[in-house]
Amino acid sequence: MRPASIDQVQEVLGAQGYVCGRALATVVFLGLRLGRPLFLEGEAGTGKTEIAKALAAALGRRLIRLQCYEGLDASSAVYEWNFAAQMMAIRTAEAEGSADKDVLRAELFGPDYLIERPLLQAMRPDPAGPPVLLIDELDRTDEPFEAFLLEALSDFQVTIPELGRSARPSRPSSS
Numbered sequence: 001m002r003p004a005s006i007d008q009v010q011e012v013l014g015a016q017g018y019v020c021g022r023a024l025a026t027v028v029f030l031g032l033r034l035g036r037p038l039f040l041e042g043e044a045g046t047g048k049t050e051i052a053k054a055l056a057a058a059l060g061r062r063l064i065r066l067q068c069y070e071g072l073d074a075s076s077a078v079y080e081w082n083f084a085a086q087m088m089a090i091r092t093a094e095a096e097g098s099a100d101k102d103v104l105r106a107e108l109f110g111p112d113y114l115i116e117r118p119l120l121q122a123m124r125p126d127p128a129g130p131p132v133l134l135i136d137e138l139d140r141t142d143e144p145f146e147a148f149l150l151e152a153l154s155d156f157q158v159t160i161p162e163l164g165r166s167a168r169p170s171r172p173s174s175s
């Protein structure tokens with residue numbers, strides 16, 4: 001569902017036990033309507049994390065959480081290759097004597113060996129509707145990662161060079 005009014009935002013969040021003032025309900029409503037991220041700043045314990053959970057529950061969407069910490073980099077946030085599984089596949093192919101280099105390379109950098117991290121998960125089309133992406137404790141990250149996030153959130157697109165295509169998402173909901 002998508003709330004049709006600011007009042008309805010307050011209503012559905014209230015139904016989840018989340019107390020939401022008119023001002024907050026207004027930015028949530030606009031964020032959903034415009035498909036823009038919501039940036040929340042405030043004292044500890046004032047409901048910044050909680051609203052993402054309440055909103056996901058209220059909208060019937062999946063909640064995807066990217067927990068930030070010092071040193072968090074793009075590969076942990078977007079995707080990684082499963083090196084251990086890739087090594088195993090190489091060894092197995094070698095042992096079997098079936099190591100055709102090109103076939104192996106195409107296979108090793110394919111979906112089976114891709115580990116999707118929260119940002120990529122959030123950008124995947126979802127039949128249940130775009131998930132709510134919670135990027136929590138943003139202030140713990142460093143500047144290069146902030147710059148990366150800003151770019152990723154502005155066009156909601158990431159490229160996986162090895163797959164030769166970019167993940168063109170349906171835009172996740174706010175948070």
Ligand SMILES: Nc1ncnc2c1ncn2[C@@H]1O[C@H](COP(=O)(O)OP(=O)(O)OP(=O)(O)O)[C@@H](O)[C@H]1O
Pocket residue numbers: 017018019020042043044045046047048049050051
């Ligand atoms: N508006 C609210 N309505 C209902 N419960 C709330 C609200 N705000 C906070 N709470 C309660 O307070 C708890 C702490 O809120 P939350 O974890 O969202 O804080 P936070 O703003 O993320 O704090 P921090 O900056 O420490 O991460 C929640 O688990 C919830 O039980």
Ligand SMILES: [Mg+2]
Pocket residue numbers: 048049050136137
């Ligand atoms: Mg929090």
